[in-house]
Amino acid sequence: MSLECLSSAKSFDGWHKQYSHPSTSTHCNMRFAIYLPPQTATGEKVPVLYWLSGLTCTDENFMQKAGAFAEAARLGIAIVAPDTSPRGEGVADDPEGRYDFGLGAGFYLNATQAPYNEHYQMYDYIVHELPKLVEENFPVTSTRAISGHSMGGHGALMIALKNPERYTSVSAFSPIANPINCPWGQKAFTGYLGADQSLWREYDSSLLLADCKPEDRRPALVDQGDADSFLTEQLKPEALTAAAKKSDFPLTLRMQSGYDHSYFFISSFIDDHLRFHHQYLASS
Numbered sequence: 001m002s003l004e005c006l007s008s009a010k011s012f013d014g015w016h017k018q019y020s021h022p023s024t025s026t027h028c029n030m031r032f033a034i035y036l037p038p039q040t041a042t043g044e045k046v047p048v049l050y051w052l053s054g055l056t057c058t059d060e061n062f063m064q065k066a067g068a069f070a071e072a073a074r075l076g077i078a079i080v081a082p083d084t085s086p087r088g089e090g091v092a093d094d095p096e097g098r099y100d101f102g103l104g105a106g107f108y109l110n111a112t113q114a115p116y117n118e119h120y121q122m123y124d125y126i127v128h129e130l131p132k133l134v135e136e137n138f139p140v141t142s143t144r145a146i147s148g149h150s151m152g153g154h155g156a157l158m159i160a161l162k163n164p165e166r167y168t169s170v171s172a173f174s175p176i177a178n179p180i181n182c183p184w185g186q187k188a189f190t191g192y193l194g195a196d197q198s199l200w201r202e203y204d205s206s207l208l209l210a211d212c213k214p215e216d217r218r219p220a221l222v223d224q225g226d227a228d229s230f231l232t233e234q235l236k237p238e239a240l241t242a243a244a245k246k247s248d249f250p251l252t253l254r255m256q257s258g259y260d261h262s263y264f265f266i267s268s269f270i271d272d273h274l275r276f277h278h279q280y281l282a283s284s
């Protein structure tokens, strides 16, 4: 496996690094960033929090803006932040070049529709290929948690609900909670999955959560700002609350007064999320 190191910088006694590698899932070069806490310098293996970013983001937004490294260093958690879509020559984009589909907007699913199905296989990349690569090449264990923001919050919840054996816990900031019932989700699912809505349902966190079996329940924390301009039309956290009630799922959903959709919000609560995941990562 050719893993090319693009950058390396010391931070809070640990290391932030960026890598590029050819992906067998997305058939293009993919970039990701990893924060390795100081414990790894002495040979210790640490658990990993996977962070899925939102629309328009790359591996860089979370790493540069969330302010997560001090607490990750203290707790001994590695953080992996992948890109939000395949990229490069020959990767299809939104026909109108808009920000909510195509490049930077992979929605963490496996596309079935041409021309997107050739590269937009982000579900396989995030669930299988990337953890295997990370666990084979870095001082980390196979104990994982997953979190994300907005489109990435949808990705984190959906992936954890579909793969409960792979994650100790899940969290999200401002997730697109019920994509089959909002404009961003309907556009993306139509483009990537086609008109058959039975396939859409397999990627909708609220529907998955409503049908979650007792043995598949995992601790889940969601933070949502009540001053988020996307709250009513796109995010719909009330769908998650109703679904959790139906399946008796252990969801903590916190409405945070005055916060919007930005990284100012994420950076205000990221330490809470790291401490939340640490409880479960450390005991597994």
Ligand SMILES: CC(=O)Oc1ccc2c(C)cc(=O)oc2c1
Pocket (backbone or CB within 6 Å): 053, 054, 055, 056, 057, 061, 149, 150, 151, 152, 230, 261, 262, 263
């Ligand atoms: C860096 C940053 O602000 O990221 C950002 C801004 C806006 C959005 C929107 C509107 C949706 C989403 O999924 O992610 C996202 C991320």
